[in-house]
Amino acid sequence: MVSFAGSTIPFVRPLELRSGHRNYTRSDANLSTGxxxxxxxxxxxxxxxxxxxxxxxxxxxxxxEETNRKIASRKAISIILRRxxxxxxxxxKMGNAKKLLPISILEALHERITALRWESALKVFELLREQxxxxxxxxxxxxxxxxxxxxxxxxxxxxxxxxxMDEGCDVGTEAYTALMSAYSRTGLFDKxxxxxxxxxxxxxxxxxxxxxxILIKSCARAYDxxxxxxxxxxxEAQGIKPNTVTYNTLLDAYGKAKKFxxxxxxxxxxxxxxxxxxxxWTMNSTLRAFGGSGQIxxxxxxxxxxxxxxxxxxxxxxxILLDSYAKTQNYEKMSxxxxxxxxxxxxxxxxxxxxxxxxxxxxxxxxxxxxxFRLMRSERIKPNCVTxxxxxxxxxxxxxxxxIAAVLRYVNNSDVMLDTVFxxxxxxxxxxxxxxxxxxxxxxxxxRRGCEPDKVTYRTMIxxxxxxxxxxxxxxxxxxxxxx
Numbered sequence: 001m002v003s004f005a006g007s008t009i010p011f012v013r014p015l016e017l018r019s020g021h022r023n024y025t026r027s028d029a030n031l032s033t034g035x036x037x038x039x040x041x042x043x044x045x046x047x048x049x050x051x052x053x054x055x056x057x058x059x060x061x062x063x064x065e066e067t068n069r070k071i072a073s074r075k076a077i078s079i080i081l082r083r084x085x086x087x088x089x090x091x092x093k094m095g096n097a098k099k100l101l102p103i104s105i106l107e108a109l110h111e112r113i114t115a116l117r118w119e120s121a122l123k124v125f126e127l128l129r130e131q132x133x134x135x136x137x138x139x140x141x142x143x144x145x146x147x148x149x150x151x152x153x154x155x156x157x158x159x160x161x162x163x164x165m166d167e168g169c170d171v172g173t174e175a176y177t178a179l180m181s182a183y184s185r186t187g188l189f190d191k192x193x194x195x196x197x198x199x200x201x202x203x204x205x206x207x208x209x210x211x212x213x214i215l216i217k218s219c220a221r222a223y224d225x226x227x228x229x230x231x232x233x234x235x236e237a238q239g240i241k242p243n244t245v246t247y248n249t250l251l252d253a254y255g256k257a258k259k260f261x262x263x264x265x266x267x268x269x270x271x272x273x274x275x276x277x278x279x280x281w282t283m284n285s286t287l288r289a290f291g292g293s294g295q296i297x298x299x300x301x302x303x304x305x306x307x308x309x310x311x312x313x314x315x316x317x318x319x320i321l322l323d324s325y326a327k328t329q330n331y332e333k334m335s336x337x338x339x340x341x342x343x344x345x346x347x348x349x350x351x352x353x354x355x356x357x358x359x360x361x362x363x364x365x366x367x368x369x370x371x372x373f374r375l376m377r378s379e380r381i382k383p384n385c386v387t388x389x390x391x392x393x394x395x396x397x398x399x400x401x402x403x404i405a406a407v408l409r410y411v412n413n414s415d416v417m418l419d420t421v422f423x424x425x426x427x428x429x430x431x432x433x434x435x436x437x438x439x440x441x442x443x444x445x446x447x448r449r450g451c452e453p454d455k456v457t458y459r460t461m462i463x464x465x466x467x468x469x470x471x472x473x474x475x476x477x478x479x480x481x482x483x484x
């Protein structure tokens with residue numbers, strides 16, 4: 001069993017809190033109209049005393065009517081979105097679906113855009129366009145196009161872009177950049193670059209540093225550094241200077257590709273560039289690169305240099321440090337980071353809990369792992385698939401099938417979105433324990449949840465069957481694997 005209590009971290013020095021961080025208190029305000037106050041001592045007249053109860057009743061009635069309108073509008077949106085019937089059926093249910101409150105429908109749309117629920121968001125948007133008060137808004141279209149890009153739906157993004165133009169919205173650099181991003185995120189670089197070339201030729205739609213930074217990020221994610229260098233040369237030819245975001249994007253890409261020499265060269269170039277001072281994102285990208293590759297000493301040296309330059313860490317910085325120490329099983333320094341966070345009141349996030357829960361699980365300290373799981377739920381931080389995978393993996397290593405069953409009961413009573421990775425982890429845990437019937441049942445569980453088995457699924461099962469001497473079952477799955 002491993003305890004995370006221990007020494008203090010050797011390179012962390014106390015943060016100097018900025019003087020701008022203050023606690024504000026709300027004071028009561030005394031409001032007076034200056035009218036109807038006939039007496040010198042401010043006492044209300046008899047007429048005013050009689051009117052006050054009536055006024056209060058009227059105000060209460062207005063508040064209730066407004067609340068009821070909002071509730072009715074929200075219910076209307078919910079009913080309309082649940083249906084897949086014709087417009088005639090909708091209107092029969094709703095009476096008139098064109099008179100919903102703007103605030104309700106816009107809140108519903110914003111909620112779905114933020115959650116990247118693109119299908120539901122488009123349904124709400126169609127409902128929005130049917131409203132009597134609707135007026136085309138380019139900003140709303142751009143938000144939807146950006147969302148569709150993140151959801152890898154470039155063709156639907158193009159359809160919205162065309163509708164935006166048809167409705168007479170202002171289509172400028174931001175709109176074209178959003179569409180270009182939708183294609184580049186999906187790896188359709190030919191279309192993305194054609195939009196870039198089109199923008200260069202259009203007055204008022206010329207690409208800016210934001211346009212280039214987004215395209216550079218997509219190319220870097222695909223590890224296509226030839227295109228990255230081409231875009232940087234193009235920026236220089238266009239007279240567009242990289243900004244801090246551009247440099248941070250490149251630093252992150254070089255770090256993930258383990259191009260450490262290019263990273264160091266880029267950092268020096270960034271320091272020489274006027275108006276491109278490193279920020280906390282620069283620090284986090286650098287620490288993640290070295291920490292993720294196991295270069296702990298270099299990570300600590302970089303952290304110290306950033307600290308000496310006056311850079312203040314964020315919660316993401318501490319998550320990177322925790323993750324790096326956890327992966328190298330440096331539990332004493334991990335404990336010191338946690339104590340430092342507690343001392344300076346850094347609230348833990350879902351990512352923080354996932355890192356620490358996984359670390360305790362891998363160390364075999366199930367008691368501490370379970371305590372943290374209960375603690376995150378008590379703090380109303382919703383566990384996700386990463387959390388559940390850590391639990392299942394730890395219980396599988398410990399041979400505690402009954403605890404895995406408890407995790408599945410939690411899953412059934414929650415709305416956690418499960419993915420294939422979780423089920424693969426579950427199959428691996430059952431396979432390690434020799435629970436072959438439970439392992440086989442996971443496939444049916446996957447189908448009920450709308451997850452398809454992948455190559456990892458079948459390879460994990462084949463390995464378990466082979467170790468267990470069930471060679472006929474392994475051969476049967478090998479034929480399925482070959483057909484994928």
